[in-house]
Amino acid sequence: MQKALAAWLALSLLVGSGAEDTCGSPSISIPAPQLSAEERFSPHMPESLRCDACQAIAFQLEEKLRRAEGKGGKKALSELDYMEVLERSCSQGWESYGVQELDGEKRLAGPGLPRREPMTVMVTGGPWPSRLAKMCHGYVGERGEAQIYEAHRRGAAALRELLCHGEKGACAGGKAGGPAARKATQNEL
Numbered sequence: 001m002q003k004a005l006a007a008w009l010a011l012s013l014l015v016g017s018g019a020e021d022t023c024g025s026p027s028i029s030i031p032a033p034q035l036s037a038e039e040r041f042s043p044h045m046p047e048s049l050r051c052d053a054c055q056a057i058a059f060q061l062e063e064k065l066r067r068a069e070g071k072g073g074k075k076a077l078s079e080l081d082y083m084e085v086l087e088r089s090c091s092q093g094w095e096s097y098g099v100q101e102l103d104g105e106k107r108l109a110g111p112g113l114p115r116r117e118p119m120t121v122m123v124t125g126g127p128w129p130s131r132l133a134k135m136c137h138g139y140v141g142e143r144g145e146a147q148i149y150e151a152h153r154r155g156a157a158a159l160r161e162l163l164c165h166g167e168k169g170a171c172a173g174g175k176a177g178g179p180a181a182r183k184a185t186q187n188e189l
Contacts, residue, residue, distance in 0.1 A: 039099070039106070045131040049099065051171035052108035054164035056097055057090075057136045059112025062159050064089040065152045082149040090136035097132055098124030139163050 039046050045053050068077055068085045077085065097110035100122045109115075109122050140148060143162060151162040164171040 043127070043131070043134070045135055048106065049108045050135075051164065052113055053132055053135055054139075054170040055160065056094075056108060056110055056112050057132060057139060058156070058160045058163045060092070060136070061086065061089050061148065061163075062152060062156045063112075064092075065149065076153065077149070079146070083145045086140050086145050086148060090133055090140055092133075094129035094132040095124060097128050098122040099128065 039049075064085050065077070065082065068081065069075065094110075097108060097113075099106050100109045101107075107113075108128075147162065148159065151159040161169075163169065166172060
């Protein structure tokens with residue numbers, strides 16, 4: 001949280017000072033996302049970012065399982081091995097993820113998520129890593145290691161379908177799935 005606040009403060013000072021580059025041309029100012037109290041302080045992932053978070057988690061699980069299988073020559077992992085990989089995957093550092101704001105819409109950004117805009121500020125650290133870890137452990141607990149590994153063996157799309165879509169998934173039919181659903185959720189608050 002302190003890193004994110006320090007980055008925000010540094011950017012605020014640059015934006016407010018009318019900074020210019022070395023050639024005397026005005027610099028481009030890029031504001032940091034304005035986070036609500038829920039986005040800053042809640043221990044839970046905000047509803048509007050859950051689909052992005054699920055996609056990030058599915059990507060990380062897929063990558064870690066794929067790498068573990070690669071060590072064994074693309075051989076299926078034993079139950080003990082894939083359980084260990086899934087536990088380590090959820091307990092990893094999630095510091096490379098953060099939130100960006102583009103056209104007034106906040107989105108999670110990081111590995112495995114579409115790159116939305118090269119010239120935006122991403123707020124990382126703070127509550128985002130622990131929220132992602134908590135969600136990841138929740139998915140593994142709800143779905144079970146065997147079901148997640150079976151989906152992985154069918155392919156990345158099957159794993160994303162299992163975790164993120166389906167009836168109760170974070171990206172299920174309009175439920176925080178796209179920009180229209182996100183705006184509707186934000187307006188309801």
